[in-house]
Amino acid sequence: MGSALGDTGVQPVLDAVCQFLPDPSEKANTALDRTRDEAPVSLVPYSKEPFVGLAFKLEEGRYGQLTYIRVYQGNIENVRTGKKVKVARLVRMHSNEMEVNIPW
Secondary structure, three states: OOOOOOEEEEHHHHHHHHHHHOOOOOOOOEEEHHHHHOOOEEEEEOOOOOEEEEEEEEEEEEEEEEEEEEEEEEEOOOEEEEEOOOOOOOEEOOEEEEOOOOOO
C-alpha cells in the first residue's frame, strides 16, 4: 500500500516493478502466419517490419470513438492503398481521464 500524494511507499512499489516484471524487449512475442498454415513467427519491435497490432477495445464515449491498439511491430498503413495513415490524435488514458499533450 502506498500514497503518491503523501510520498509513502511509492519507491518500494517502483523497485518491485523493475525487479519482478520483465522489460518489454526481454519478452519474446510471437504471432501466427495465416499464409503459412499458422506457423509461429517471432515479432521484432522494428518499424521496417510488416505491421502487426491488436485492436483490443473500441469505445464510444464522451471523447468520441476511441480505439485502443497495441502495436507489436511496423507502421500503421492503409490496407487498400499501402500508404501511411495519419493518426488524428494519440492520447494516453488514465482511468477515466484523457491526457492529450503527451511529452514524447
